[in-house]
Amino acid sequence: MPFADFDPTQPFTVEEAREAGRSRWLRNGRCRRIFHNMYIDARIPDTVVVRSRAALRLAPEGGVLSHWTAARLWGGIVPDNANIHVSFMRDVRFRVDGIKPHRFRHRLHIVKRHGLPVTGPEQTFAHLARDLDLLDLVALGDSLVRKGVTTPQGLLAYAESWDGQCRREAVAAARLVRERVDSVPETKLRLLLVLAGLPEPEVDIRIHDADGIVVFRIDLGYRAARLAFEYDGRWHDDGDQPAKDEHRRRHLSTEEAWTFEIFVAKDVFETPEATLERAVAALEAAGIRVDRPLSDAWRPHFRCPTAQAA
Incomplete structure (x- = not known):
């Protein structure tokens, strides 16, 4: 590779560095290893x-x-996985630490993203139905829908x-x-609420002023009953966010007669059964009918200390 064509800001091999007269870069800390x-x-x-790219x-x-x-390149949220996944429509012999090859007999839906060949968001979703649980x-x-790359x-x-x-599994999800x-x-x-058989809450309820401008948003809720279910993650403790949350909820409670049920990580991920009991009580107090007994479809997907102890 001619010296003038060598671009170290793009992935390069040892041979390319040597051809460009940059062998010393491999030893003096001016470059870092991506893969072998x-x-x-x-x-x-x-x-x-x-x-x-590498x-x-x-x-x-x-x-x-x-x-x-592909999911991450589309802006989707998936559990951590250290490998770069590359798929082929033919048999290949290819082994590099940190790169996971896949072989498919069906046609890959190939779209360019960041200038790279990537499976389309819908096919990416279908591929991961084999590896991800329902939640x-x-x-x-x-997350893909929120990014605007699919619906x-x-x-x-x-x-x-x-x-x-x-x-x-793909259809169910x-x-x-x-x-x-x-x-x-x-x-x-x-999903905890829905899988238990409770009425599905509306997502992203928007409260408008007299001019039709959105002034408040509610994560999840039942508009007719003015019952809000909201999840407070760690970001709700940052900066002026607690004050903003308090102002919004106080206004909607006093001026619009909304009732708020606030949930945190422990409620969803450690004590889901108690959370469902609390949700049922709030729904019934708001006049919303709950079918009993609740479905157990949520149990395989959420930690249940009672079931584990048994």
């Missing part, structure tokens, strides 16, 4: 885009970024036409994806 035989200028941040340079021809990697798959769908209807239509593995969901914990609080 793939380096970059140490000043370039370690991002999924950078690692994806992985594709090492991968056989025809590789497409997929699974967790995380719905959370992924909610609940688009995910469901794709899942229903999917002829790959775990079609049933797609049916639960909603628009305007703010966070993964909010998704999981909603």
Whole structure:
């Protein structure tokens, strides 16, 4: 590689550095290792885009970024996975630490994202139905919709036409994806209620003033009964956010007759059964009918100390 063509801000190999007369960079700390035989200028941040570019340079021809990697490139939220995932529509022999190859016999839906070949958001969702549980798959769908790269209807239509593995799981999750969901914990609080058979709350209720301008938002709730269910994550303790939350809830309670039930991480992830009991009490107090007994469909997805102790 001619010296003038060498760009250390893009992934490069040891051989390319030597050809450009930059071998010393590999020893003096001016570059960092991404994968075996793939380096970059140490000043370039370690991002999924950078690692994806490096992985594709090492991968056989025809590789497409997929699974967790594609989800993150689309702006979706998925559990941590250290590998860069690359899919092929042919058999390949390829092994590099940190890069996970996949082989598919169905056609890959390839779209460019950040200039890279990536499986489309709907196919990415369907692929991950094999690996993610229901809660995380719905959370992924909610986050993809919030990013504006797909819609609940688009995910469901794709899942229903999917002829790959775990079609049933993809369809079940797609049916639960909603628009305007703010966070993964909010998704999981909603799913706890829905899987238990409680009436599904409306997402992102917007309160308008006399001029039609949105002045307040409510995470989850039952508009007709003026009952709000909200999840307070750690960000609600930062800066002036507690004061803003208090002002909003006080105004809506005193001026609009809303009742608020506030949930935190422990309620959803450690004591879901007690949380359901609290939700049922709030719903019935608001005049909302609850079918009993509650469904146990939530139990496989949430920690239940009572069941574990038994």
